[in-house]
Amino acid sequence: MRKHARDSFFVVGEGVLEFDAAGRPGTREPLTGEELRRFRFSRLGPQGEGLDEETRTALAEAITAAGDQPDAAVPAGFTYLGQFVDHDLTMDRTEARLGEEVTLDELLQGRSPALDLDSLYGRGPQDRDDRVYYAADGVSLKVGTTSATTFPDDRVNVELEGFDLPRAGGTAGTRADRRKPLIPDLRNDENLAVAQTHLAFIRFHNRVVEELALKGLTGQRLFTAARNEVVRHYQWLLRTDFLPRVIDPEIVRDVFTSGRRFFEAPARGKGRFGQPPTMPLEFAVATYRLGHSMVRGGYQWNRVFNSAGPGGLSTLLQLFTFTGVAGNFEPGAGLPELDDPNSGTVDTLPTNWIADFRRLYDFTEAGRPDLAAPDGGGNVTKRIDTLLVDPLAQLPAGTFGGRGTQIPPVQRNLAFRNLTRAGMVRLATGQQMAKLLGVRPLTAKEIIDGNTGAALTGLSADQRQAVAANTPLWFYVLREAEFNDGVLGAVGGRITAEVFHRAMEGSRTSIVRDPSWRPTLGPDNRTFRMTDLLLFAFEGKADLLNPLGD
Numbered sequence: 001m002r003k004h005a006r007d008s009f010f011v012v013g014e015g016v017l018e019f020d021a022a023g024r025p026g027t028r029e030p031l032t033g034e035e036l037r038r039f040r041f042s043r044l045g046p047q048g049e050g051l052d053e054e055t056r057t058a059l060a061e062a063i064t065a066a067g068d069q070p071d072a073a074v075p076a077g078f079t080y081l082g083q084f085v086d087h088d089l090t091m092d093r094t095e096a097r098l099g100e101e102v103t104l105d106e107l108l109q110g111r112s113p114a115l116d117l118d119s120l121y122g123r124g125p126q127d128r129d130d131r132v133y134y135a136a137d138g139v140s141l142k143v144g145t146t147s148a149t150t151f152p153d154d155r156v157n158v159e160l161e162g163f164d165l166p167r168a169g170g171t172a173g174t175r176a177d178r179r180k181p182l183i184p185d186l187r188n189d190e191n192l193a194v195a196q197t198h199l200a201f202i203r204f205h206n207r208v209v210e211e212l213a214l215k216g217l218t219g220q221r222l223f224t225a226a227r228n229e230v231v232r233h234y235q236w237l238l239r240t241d242f243l244p245r246v247i248d249p250e251i252v253r254d255v256f257t258s259g260r261r262f263f264e265a266p267a268r269g270k271g272r273f274g275q276p277p278t279m280p281l282e283f284a285v286a287t288y289r290l291g292h293s294m295v296r297g298g299y300q301w302n303r304v305f306n307s308a309g310p311g312g313l314s315t316l317l318q319l320f321t322f323t324g325v326a327g328n329f330e331p332g333a334g335l336p337e338l339d340d341p342n343s344g345t346v347d348t349l350p351t352n353w354i355a356d357f358r359r360l361y362d363f364t365e366a367g368r369p370d371l372a373a374p375d376g377g378g379n380v381t382k383r384i385d386t387l388l389v390d391p392l393a394q395l396p397a398g399t400f401g402g403r404g405t406q407i408p409p410v411q412r413n414l415a416f417r418n419l420t421r422a423g424m425v426r427l428a429t430g431q432q433m434a435k436l437l438g439v440r441p442l443t444a445k446e447i448i449d450g451n452t453g454a455a456l457t458g459l460s461a462d463q464r465q466a467v468a469a470n471t472p473l474w475f476y477v478l479r480e481a482e483f484n485d486g487v488l489g490a491v492g493g494r495i496t497a498e499v500f501h502r503a504m505e506g507s508r509t510s511i512v513r514d515p516s517w518r519p520t521l522g523p524d525n526r527t528f529r530m531t532d533l534l535l536f537a538f539e540g541k542a543d544l545l546n547p548l549g550d
Contacts, residue, residue, distance in 0.1 A: 042278035050423030076379035077360030176341035179324030277506035430476025
């Protein structure tokens, strides 16, 4: 099973960075076939000094301390669109647990770090192994069917096709094996919000196929044309709708109009189109983990599960529970049950857990007031800052591939895992990256005190001094956002925007390489947002965007 986050990195010019069997970070030479590896990590900045485990633990506890984290004005669906994008960029095939040695063959990637939706398409319908993701026509992607249930009424006592991911089914193996989603990246089923996002992209592809088939395209030509159309629209909405919500919009504008200045920047005006991109550790291990801060502890999910509904507010744990990879589709399941691959009694999503997309995105932005969320029933993200909601201190083992094993409690803490991984790869500190980018670094006072973010009063004086002197990059960019209206700033924003630009440039289909392209599936030739994608995918119908009704 692919993991929530990578625990071994092949870095160009350095070797394989990982933990040894005793949990110590180290570097070794790749074992064989280095030239075959397409997905390569790189290092944008210098190597840095990590924090000791006691300080990492104390800092992680401060980050995940229960508190009143401020809301942002960003619709909550963008948290999980961001996670979907992360998996598009960074999926690998390694199956090792934290600190376990792996061979280079196990590390080999079947993808490049490009925004080309191979997390949706795999290697395509012509590939013998990946054919399982596709419908009988070899062009459309499979969808799944929900399980009828009885709570809270007869309206959910029905199976609905097209509202769950396709799943393995059958009778062989564990219940977890039968719930396995038939999608290229299993991480897109580790929580229900990202699973329903992946499903929306499946439906978007299938609708594009239907439209292009009317023009006479068939077979492989139809698939290729549909994929190209989907990828271009996806890149456009990331550039114009997603990135300006999480990064200082001026940084996004500068990168996409003037080009990259730091990450794999073109030399003497020449592009890098013919060279495969790499993935900088600073992005993968730090700056793009901004979405962890955006997660809410509970969601107004649909008419059943909301603060005024019969099921109450959906908790974050429930979003893990109602998946096949991290959960077991069983109401009331706790961590012991979720960690057990044989728990649960059904193998597909219960109908009463289908998403109401009106509560995750603001369709009034797309001129559809009829699709506004019910009063008090919408969700926004938490502000990007140094606080994570406390359920992220107790992750189900399935979210990081630990099902069926004994997990030390601290390793369930997402903040601890982020900080530990940064130490493993000797990631540059925030101060080092600020110097590299030529921007003013945060002061020691700003790092320690923050701006209504994580309180470091629980750390010892020596620990606070260590954090201020060598600030972990992930913590640094979140502190930076606290002083920048809740969006990534001069360090975090610049790195993230440049990597997105390079990942689009390196895609087989690219709006960066084809700057004259304009969207055709939105309201005009300049606009295509996530709400436009959902409107197209679900035919603009309220009963498809919200099949359970009000």
